[in-house]
Amino acid sequence: MSEAVKKVVEITPEEEARVLEWTKSKEYLEKNLAREATVINPAHGCQPVGAQLAAHGFEGSLPFVHGSQGCASYYRSTLNRHFREPAPAVSDAMTEDGAVFGGQNNLFEGLENAYKLYSPKIMPIFTSCMPEIIGDDLTAFIKNARLKGHIPEDFPLPYANTPSFNGTHIHGYDAMLKAILEDLTAGKRVEGACTGKLNLIAGFDACTGNYREYKRLLDAMEVPHTLLADISETFDSPLDGEYQYYPGGTPLAEAAESINGKATISVQKYATASTMKFINQEYGGKHEVLPMPIGVQATDAFLLKVSQLFGKPVPESIKAERGRVVDAMTDAHQYLHNKKFAIFGDPDQLLALAGFLLEMGAKPYHVLCSRASKKFDKEMKALLESSPYGKGCHVWTNKDLWHLRSILLDDPVDMMLGDTHGKFAARETGTPLIRIGFPIIDRVNVHRYPIIGYQGALNLLTWTANKFLDIKDDTCEDQWFEMMR
Amino acid sequence: MYQPGDKNNKVKPEVEGLSKEKAAKLIEETLELYPAKAKKKRAPHLAPNDPEDKGCAVRSNKKTLPGVMSARGCAYAGAKGVVWGPIRDMVHISHGPVGCGWYSWGTRRNLTTGVPGVSSFSGMQFTSDFQEKDIVYGGDKKLETICREVKELFPLAKGISVLSECPVGLIGDDINATAKKMAGELEVPVVPCNCEGFRGVSQSLGHHISNDTIRDHIIGTREFDEEPGPYDIALIGDYNIGGDIWSAVKVLEEIGLNVKAQWTGDGQIEHIAATHKVKLNLIHCYRSMNYMCKVMEEKYGIPWLEFNFFGPTKIKESLRAIAERFDDKIKENVERVIAKYDPIMQAILDEYRPRLEGKKVMIFVGGLRPRHTIGAYEDLGMVCVGSGYEFAHSDDYDRTYPEMPKGSLVFDDASEKEMEVFAEAIKPDLVASGIKEKYVFQKMGLPFRQMHSWDYSGPYHGYDGFAIFARDIDMAINSPTWKLVKSPF
Numbered sequence: 008m009s010e011a012v013k014k015v016v017e018i019t020p021e022e023e024a025r026v027l028e029w030t031k032s033k034e035y036l037e038k039n040l041a042r043e044a045t046v047i048n049p050a051h052g053c054q055p056v057g058a059q060l061a062a063h064g065f066e067g068s069l070p071f072v073h074g075s076q077g078c079a080s081y082y083r084s085t086l087n088r089h090f091r092e093p094a095p096a097v098s099d100a101m102t103e104d105g106a107v108f109g110g111q112n113n114l115f116e117g118l119e120n121a122y123k124l125y126s127p128k129i130m131p132i133f134t135s136c137m138p139e140i141i142g143d144d145l146t147a148f149i150k151n152a153r154l155k156g157h158i159p160e161d162f163p164l165p166y167a168n169t170p171s172f173n174g175t176h177i178h179g180y181d182a183m184l185k186a187i188l189e190d191l192t193a194g195k196r197v198e199g200a201c202t203g204k205l206n207l208i209a210g211f212d213a214c215t216g217n218y219r220e221y222k223r224l225l226d227a228m229e230v231p232h233t234l235l236a237d238i239s240e241t242f243d244s245p246l247d248g249e250y251q252y253y254p255g256g257t258p259l260a261e262a263a264e265s266i267n268g269k270a271t272i273s274v275q276k277y278a279t280a281s282t283m284k285f286i287n288q289e290y291g292g293k294h295e296v297l298p299m300p301i302g303v304q305a306t307d308a309f310l311l312k313v314s315q316l317f318g319k320p321v322p323e324s325i326k327a328e329r330g331r332v333v334d335a336m337t338d339a340h341q342y343l344h345n346k347k348f349a350i351f352g353d354p355d356q357l358l359a360l361a362g363f364l365l366e367m368g369a370k371p372y373h374v375l376c377s378r379a380s381k382k383f384d385k386e387m388k389a390l391l392e393s394s395p396y397g398k399g400c401h402v403w404t405n406k407d408l409w410h411l412r413s414i415l416l417d418d419p420v421d422m423m424l425g426d427t428h429g430k431f432a433a434r435e436t437g438t439p440l441i442r443i444g445f446p447i448i449d450r451v452n453v454h455r456y457p458i459i460g461y462q463g464a465l466n467l468l469t470w471t472a473n474k475f476l477d478i479k480d481d482t483c484e485d486q487w488f489e490m491m492r
Numbered sequence: 493m494y495q496p497g498d499k500n501n502k503v504k505p506e507v508e509g510l511s512k513e514k515a516a517k518l519i520e521e522t523l524e525l526y527p528a529k530a531k532k533k534r535a536p537h538l539a540p541n542d543p544e545d546k547g548c549a550v551r552s553n554k555k556t557l558p559g560v561m562s563a564r565g566c567a568y569a570g571a572k573g574v575v576w577g578p579i580r581d582m583v584h585i586s587h588g589p590v591g592c593g594w595y596s597w598g599t600r601r602n603l604t605t606g607v608p609g610v611s612s613f614s615g616m617q618f619t620s621d622f623q624e625k626d627i628v629y630g631g632d633k634k635l636e637t638i639c640r641e642v643k644e645l646f647p648l649a650k651g652i653s654v655l656s657e658c659p660v661g662l663i664g665d666d667i668n669a670t671a672k673k674m675a676g677e678l679e680v681p682v683v684p685c686n687c688e689g690f691r692g693v694s695q696s697l698g699h700h701i702s703n704d705t706i707r708d709h710i711i712g713t714r715e716f717d718e719e720p721g722p723y724d725i726a727l728i729g730d731y732n733i734g735g736d737i738w739s740a741v742k743v744l745e746e747i748g749l750n751v752k753a754q755w756t757g758d759g760q761i762e763h764i765a766a767t768h769k770v771k772l773n774l775i776h777c778y779r780s781m782n783y784m785c786k787v788m789e790e791k792y793g794i795p796w797l798e799f800n801f802f803g804p805t806k807i808k809e810s811l812r813a814i815a816e817r818f819d820d821k822i823k824e825n826v827e828r829v830i831a832k833y834d835p836i837m838q839a840i841l842d843e844y845r846p847r848l849e850g851k852k853v854m855i856f857v858g859g860l861r862p863r864h865t866i867g868a869y870e871d872l873g874m875v876c877v878g879s880g881y882e883f884a885h886s887d888d889y890d891r892t893y894p895e896m897p898k899g900s901l902v903f904d905d906a907s908e909k910e911m912e913v914f915a916e917a918i919k920p921d922l923v924a925s926g927i928k929e930k931y932v933f934q935k936m937g938l939p940f941r942q943m944h945s946w947d948y949s950g951p952y953h954g955y956d957g958f959a960i961f962a963r964d965i966d967m968a969i970n971s972p973t974w975k976l977v978k979s980p981f
Binding site: 106 | 525526527529530555556557558559560561562563564565566567568569578581585588589590591592594596597599606607608609610611615616617618619620621622623624626627634635637638641642644646647657658659662663689690691692693694695711712714715717752762763765766815850907908909912926927928930931932933934935936939976978979
């Protein structure tokens, strides 16, 4: 060696403190916001995990990843951690030879093994990066698999292209759901026939409580319904000593019949765009895309639409529920009024949460979506402008949670709503975080409590208001510590 | 110690209710569930244990069967999640689409000290978040920009690792050239790691590739400021899951050794770069870092030793074996430390052993745990009825057979189906496996501990760790909640 080997240099505590202070400065905020290429602490996953969530929502469904084994492990463990439930899925384990020769043989062998070993009723197939880049032709592969007898001729194998370098988990959800519905409903449309049912599409929603709440509301309305991609049982099955691979899910026959439904409602516009395009083209009945029913007004809109479509009045029991939550909201409004919130997550959920905050008189002060379109930006801004509490609020699209840290240090809020990944920014800025969205991997049972409908509004209100009260009790000086709050 | 053929390893006799014949029959029945071709491929990976019998060895490190639920990860997972990610003072870039980094973010519990975002970056997730245009035009230019942005926003970062995801290799990006250029420009190490997930059959290749990059880019590039001492050692292959490395270092320092570098849990890159100046490398996870121990032995003459701090029996054995490599001072220290902790350990055993005596555990994890933890269960009076690895090689299994009773099950890259059938037949009192398996067995009403991450507990290693391990195992098996599984109606 020509030059002397350098010595180990330790970072001094002084340097650490100096740089920490600098990262909290205005100068740092500007540098951070000027970042062009690095994404730090993103609030979005890739398409396939969304595809897998959709695939789990059907009866007897074994999600099948065409691609590397490691990808499947990542999607599965992410779902395991969030729901604390099994997430059975397989991959066809493509490796270097797959990269060179294509993944057809992996698919053949994979279908055969999975079919025999795990006895599914349907295997929705979706891709990870590798086959997307090498250009595997799944249509041809699946056709060949049937021709060569690797899988029965009539076994449903819907497939979706879900490249991870495009869109986020919500787009994977959309692509897979569309593919499943296309496959199951093929040839089932009967002109003039009508099941009399409502098809409800929840969108990328990892809250099992929400699915149960949709069904409960529709039951109360006496509206016959099919919840498409219903994960309420799949990811919240009873513990009784028997392991079932496929608890719950939308029955396949019912999903097939959905094409002759009386109406179809999606409550997530951005997460079901291509599915709803397909439904508009192929399905009978009326089709509506509504905002996610978070908060009173959005729930009102949802129930009114259902009532209108089915000619059923909203029953007294639900009216009473509404009255109770409005009572709760007026009782508690003082704890949320004018409070500033930072919210982050997926577009549909952000619009809905912002709506709830505005109707509480709270401010969705920083709204951050780490991958969003101009259309979302415009829609969110319009929503904020519609209310005096939206004045001065900020929309941050294509920004990440490291940006959010800087933003909150510069212009703080009272509370954050978002998934577990926000806990770093929350801690560093001293902001309480209420966990909403996906994934929630550091708190138990949150996904079991609905945030939609009147019950959901009550939950959101209870969590946020009581958190403020807890903080007050924990931090106030003795002379301000009171029995009543 | 896990030296193959070690005379200290007595063959463990058959346990009541387990026998080679019974295990063989169970394996045969399980294989019947597969299609013919798959059955043929899986058969060599399953065997009843018999350390005396050469034929008991299972085949390992082969491709996972397509369409079979496997617990394995990928090369990227091995590189980012295991080897590079825990080095706290570097920025690790998940280079490619957003998912891989997002899923591996914070999920392996590699705890670190330091100030987050200032001098410690392991808890953060950096990605180039490839979009379609990056696939079409390549991501090398973007990578340059990222390196510059990282240097500007994180001036105390001691280096950058570039961990390539599948697309990077497939589109033919040259991250090696980019890294070289940026290392020169930014004057910090920028290490390219070609660990695309499709390479190899499991995360194991990711460990190897990462070790090679440490060899090529890091080792020998620094020296400690202070003069080398006779008791300088490095701790290799401990990733500080739930604080394990802190607990292990505490014991090693108590016996008078200086832990100069930690690989890589709570590790610092310049310390790692100066490891070639230590007197002994102590290796915890053989699978992920034996490559580097061998390199340092060949190139710098540093001996290495495997050790195991799970449970008092193995701690005692390991401490004495470590002392053999040093002088009388260390030997005396070791006896003093053992004498100090013996009564503390005995108190733990007195408390928990009566509640756990004879309970059966089935283990299926990665790295070193399928063999290293067996002694700790045995300290608690438990028996290992089956053990297997997600991504081991044959040298791991050679080290495992002597640790297991005769007639227990050995399974390599077990599918979820195999594990279920084994559990139903053997009815273990505890399954010790990973997150993907956890809820499957819990739904079956079987107590479970997630042993990749200590189920959000820990440490389990070292004397401090055993107290927590014993408490957790008792809690898992004897929780009253399991009695509620069968409803009265």
